[in-house]
Amino acid sequence: MDNIVVVGNGIAGTTAATTLREHGYRGRLTIIGAEKHAPYSRPALSKSALHETGAGDTIVSHLLPAADHEARILLGVAATGLDLAKRRLTLSDGGTCDFDGLVIASGIRPRKLRPDLPHEKTFRNIEDAQCVRVLLRSKPRVAVIGAGVLGMELASACAAGGSRVSVICRGKPMQASLGSYLAELISGAAMRHGVKLVPSQALDVRDSVHEHGACDVVLADGSTVTADLVLTAIGDVPNTEWLASAGLLTDGELRVDSRGRLAPGVVAAGDVAAIPGRNGYSRVPLWMTAIAQAKVAAQALLFGDAAPPLDHEPYFWTDQFGLAIKVCGPLPVTGAPEYMTGMPDAEPALMRWHNGGGAGTGVSVNCRMPIAKLRALARQSPLLAQATGDLVQG
Ligand SMILES: Cc1cc2nc3c(=O)[nH]c(=O)nc-3n(C[C@H](O)[C@H](O)[C@H](O)COP(=O)(O)OP(=O)(O)OC[C@H]3O[C@@H](n4cnc5c(N)ncnc54)[C@H](O)[C@@H]3O)c2cc1C
Known part of the structure; x- marks a missing residue:
């Protein structure tokens, strides 16, 4: 193998590239990244970055040290298709890119309540963080839809900035992911910080009928929550459309084996990959898991069965309230x-x-x-x- 291409310039893609070099790969290495930025820390975006006190709109807490994999990096370019038989990617700039080894690390994007609601903002990248940070300066009333870790971190950051915050959630915040004991701990802290928990399902977001410039989140019982800013954090969608005709998806999922493998010479890692576990396949969208998967997948590309399988006990952290x-x-x-x-x-x-x-x-x-x-x-x-x-x- 002497021409490996990595699709996705997030932590999984960059870790895979670094791991390839660490394990002696000296061939051609190309990273294709849809975002215009060098890899950065997404976890910092909903934590320290929103609290940065610098005067300008630029944030810095998310910056990571430069990687030393010496790959050719195409930024602002997306893979738009994959021809597995020809071992060829088509690219959004009209070009193509051939490979003999491929790492798929294209991540996920936030799910929206409706695809076409202008008031609804989601939060995943630098631009989202910069936008929200600027909007928070006017201390808007904020409605957060969804009370997973991201929704609660955003609620925390908005409340800390002086905004009045309502969180619309079907159960207790983070109950599904953490269990009721920790959910209770977090709910208590959120309420002590002035956050209003609204136990309902949000169905729609529209221009407020009562207040010009504001919007109404319409709840399942027909009532509304009026806010100046609506942040939706209701889960995600894997970035796999570019793989639609490649024959790698099973029931819409990119199911890898315990070493991240999908097909000969093709591996996947990070948020995009569904990994085998005790209860079948699932995506585990956590920072440390993405790193662990990428290390395993890169080694599997080079060494096949001789590479170690994924052996990673989940770890995650959150800062809120x-x-x-x-x-x-x-x-x-x-x-x-x-x-x-x-x-x-x-x-x-x-x-x-x-x-x-x-x-x-x-x-x-x-x-x-x-x-x-x-x-x-x-x-x-x-x-x-x-x-x-x-x-x-x-
Ligand atoms: C705000 C926020 C806070 C978080 N906080 C925590 C936390 O506290 N703890 C924790 O464990 N995890 C946290 N996470 C999750 C963690 O950040 C992710 O698990 C991790 O970033 C996943 O990395 P990745 O490389 O798999 O995907 P990504 O970081 O999504 O990288 C994928 C990259 O591929 C690009 N791409 C997509 N399609 C294409 C294409 N067709 N061609 C080329 N490039 C493409 C994308 O634009 C993106 O840049 C948080 C996530 C967010 C958004």
Whole structure:
């Protein structure tokens, strides 16, 4: 293999390129990225970037150190089609790009409530963050639709900036992903920060019938929430349209094996890829998972079965409403945790759920703890975990 092309210039694409070089690949390497930017930290966009105090519209918290893979990088160019038999990509600039190895890392994009609602804003890239940051200066009333991690981080940032915020959510915030115990913790913090939780489903967003320049979010019971800014965070859609006729999709998903492989010489990694797990295939749109997948997929491209399979225990973090939460291990968790440090309704806190079979889940809240330690804590037996908690406390 001496001509590898990576589609997608996010963290998965750039990690795959770096990993190829680290494992001795010296052939041609090209990265095709639809965005005009060098890879950046998306997680920073809904956290520190929205709180940046610089006077201009430019943000900096998301910047990452330059990669050293020495790939040829085409920015602002998208892959528009793939002919697998010819090993050829067609590109949005009218050109083509041949390859003998392909890494698919084209990520996802936010789902909108309606494709054509001008008032509805979604949040995924630098431009979205810059736009929202500027809009927040006038302290608009904000309606956030969806209470997953992104929706709640946006609600937190808007509330911290002095906006009145309503979050429209069908269940408790983040309940589906984290479980009810942590959802309760987050809801309480959100309400203490003045956020109004509206338990309903948003059906539509339209010009307000009462206030010129504002908009109404129409709820399932016919009532409305009036806001100056509507941020929708109701999930995502994988960027796979360019693969429509390539024969790589199964039921619309890009299902990879445990090494990220899709076809001979073709791998996928990051948010776009559906990976095999305990309950079938699923996409795991998390930063550290994207990195782990990309490392595995790049090695599989070079070494095939001799490459290690994906062995990654999910890890994620979120900052919202004064809570810095880190989670290692399976989610959602059920029931109440064992407290290693702290106690309910107080921080710092270090908790552990024993999920049975040794696969525990460790959660830290406002606790300085390296990921490796939290991961070890999640895996430990209850007694050892208690000892670790005592050490952290002491
Ligand atoms: C605001 C925000 C906050 C987040 N916070 C957290 C967090 O706190 N913790 C956490 O674990 N995760 C978080 N995430 C998720 C995390 O950022 C993602 O899991 C990660 O960025 C995925 O990387 P990726 O490279 O797979 O995809 P992406 O970052 O989406 O990169 C894919 C790239 O491919 C480009 N592309 C798409 N189609 C094409 C094409 N046809 N041709 C060429 N290029 C194409 C896209 O434009 C994009 O630049 C957050 C995400 C967002 C949006």
